[in-house]
Amino acid sequence: MARLGIFWRIVLIVALALFVIQLVVFEGVRRHKADATVERRYSVGERIVPYVQLLDRTPIGERPTIVALARTNGIALSFSKTPPADLPSNFGSGLVRISFLVRHELERQGLDDRFFAVGPGEELNGGDGDNEDERRILVQIGLASGEVARFDVNDTLTVRILGWPIGFGAGALGFIVAIVALCAVAREARPIAALSRAVDRLGTRLQPEPLPEAGAKEVRTLIRAINAMQHRIANLINNRTFVIGAISHDLKTNLTRLRLRLEMMPDNPHRARALQDVETMQGLMTDALIFAKAALAVEEVEAIDVADMLATVLAERAIVPDVLTLAEGTEAAMVRIQPAALRRVIDNLIDNALRYGEGYLAVSLVSEDEHVVMAIRDRGPGIASDMQEAVFDPFVRVESSRSRDTGGSGLGLTIVRQIVEAYGGTVRLGNLDPQGLEAVVTLPRGQSGPRGEPGPPRSEAGHTREPT
Template sequence: MSTVVRRRKDGWYRTAGGLRQASVRSRSTAAAVIVVAVAMMLGAAALLLLLQRALITEVSDAADGRVGDIARQVSAKGTAGLATDLGETTRPGQLIQVLDPSGRVVAASSTRVDTTPLTDLRPPADALLRSQVGEMPLIDDDHSFLIVAQGAAYDGRTYTVVVASSVETQRQTVVTVAKYLAIGFPALLIVVGVAGWLMVGQALRPVERIRGRVQRIGTRDLTERVPVPQTRDEIARLAVTMNEMLDRLETGQATQRAFVADASHELRSPLATLTAALEVIEADTTGQAWHELRQVMETETDRMRQLVEDLLLLAKADDTGIRMRQVDVDLDDLVAAEIQRLRSSAPDLTVTGDVHPVRVVGDPARLSQVLRNLVDNAARAAHGTVHLTTAEQNGSAIITVSDDGDGIPEQDRQRVFERFVRLDTSRSRTSGGSGLGLSIAREITRAHNGTITLTSSPTGGTTATVTLPN
């Protein structure tokens, strides 16, 4: 059975399947420790290498100087009295031999090396040769001496001066430094880990406060907001973004509640009418009430059906968008048909038109619905005249529907596109619709990549302008 993701102490989490995954704090601290450890290892390796080379160079320079001095002495005076001088002047850590041309030791700085040559090197006069000891790593080297040999000519014979310098002291120096580094590294890494843990925890503390506040915010009350740090960094911007999201959620929730309340109100009126009519019909034993109320019930039923269809259309627009057919549509034909319909249904209105051929690609049924909603709104608002036009301008198709009514205040021209918004507060069905017509018209127009705007008409009413790509 998989475990639910839960927060644990010390920055660890248990995930599905029982696997453990480090928190951001743990991962950040571990990353800091790993980076510092790698940097320290590279630095230590470079330090030991440079130290090793410096010590080897020092020993080599000393051996070169010493072998040169003795070679010059042999070239000038020969080997007479040289053994005594070597024993008195040779510093600790060095072994010196002077070999004759046959390889026999004729002078030495110590009785330890007065019989067997230290090396097979036999350089010519004034030439310098070295063994390979100094070129190998000291830490893993089994050799203990750096050997330098130089030739010296005297009385027609070539002698070999050999200086063997001990590198044991240098080796121990490198080993000692490596031990100190090995002891200091763990302590330093612990300090880095603790400091990183505390610093990351301090940096993430505002995030934890934000998380805790968001966790406490429920769907019943979206008025709370997360605290915004004063640091003006990424976390502060995250808090601002979270508050903006909560603002949108609160606005969406309020809109949804208002939508549900308005929809309920819109459905309550025809349902109440139908219920009352059924009660009257049931109480009437003559059957006369059915004939009198039949038309009323059909009207209310049609209104409920239209309201439900409008709500479903808007729900589709919010969810996946309104699906549109893509065929050629003659807008002038649609406008001419609406002019004829309005003249028949509202004979008390003067309906005029200025219709020019305009064709677009779209859904003829949906575009007809847009036009009908605008015309019905204009007919309800008009005092006596409704005017419709079609035109083509700058590559776009333009439809206008104007009335000579009281007009819409400028501050309300965007609000009327919201759902269930009617500027008449009486909610009378005889003077206004459900408040969904303009919302539906805007959604359908957007689905056709067009726009719809409201402006004042020359006659003092309102002009609705639909712009569609041609």
């Protein structure tokens, strides 16, 4: 089985399903034929007409013997002096074919001049409970003596196997076999679904997440290739981070020496601009290293209260927003994330708002059923709609005041998106009316521990201050 591919596995499943159907139908037909007590509608004429011929040749006094013989074959035989006044209709009772078979047998035996009628019979008391799904059929045929022989027989109006109508049985069997086949196919597809989820997680974790090699030969080969690819990607990212870190370290050392030399130079405009360039280069190297590490993954996450982190960042930086609204309540804004990663997101967004916001900063935090939503707003020039996605690309800047002249390396928003998406969240930008920019970060909520356990105090929680 382990050597079979997907195609041959599906072929095997279908073949087994067809074999089971054929086996069950064969066994049902075999039992149906072997059961002598089951009367089939296509044999009614052949069973009844010989009794008519026998009754024509037998004296009336010996009829009880024939009646007893018929009873042993499941036929209740009685007589009437004259034909019934109201003949039963052969139509509307599902008996048209039985009437045809009786007429055909009478003609074949040369009795085509005889009166006959076929209609529903009456249930007999004391009937066998095993035949309760069969209906009584009353066949009346005229005798040579002028009397009418009444044959009350058990007959199934629809062909049945094991007591069930063949159509219903075939449908039920097909449904059961289809369910079993679907379960088998779903079992074969399970490794593919697991592989899809693993591929979707690629790029959000530093360490590879090897998948067990299971399923068809092609699936196992693909899983093996994906596992190897994960290791190669992890090695490439580690090597890239190592190289960037090494370059950043060496450049920072040289930049530090250059800064010291500049500090020792006489004070003049060229010295000030050179120092500013050195600081810009140091910031660029720091952001580049953070960008390289931000794409790595989400190991060692913790339950962090976003409101606490916001309050801490604002307090340490001595920033008093014009509007500050934080979610209240224990575990109201808990997310599972690395503390340093969350702080980097908050720092970058606040830096952008302070750099371009023209002195206005508004921070809000809303706790929803499954997410925590943080919004940071400013009153700067905003970003054109067609550029609001592009600014998340590395080193992309917009025109106007949001340019290199005002600072920034072009990696701040890129780092924010990488971190947020690595933890299952989203980040978007939107312009405000009449002006300004809003950055909205949405992160999935996470529990911090037993419900009701108090969290650390928040001095800023719930505080709202309108601009003066």
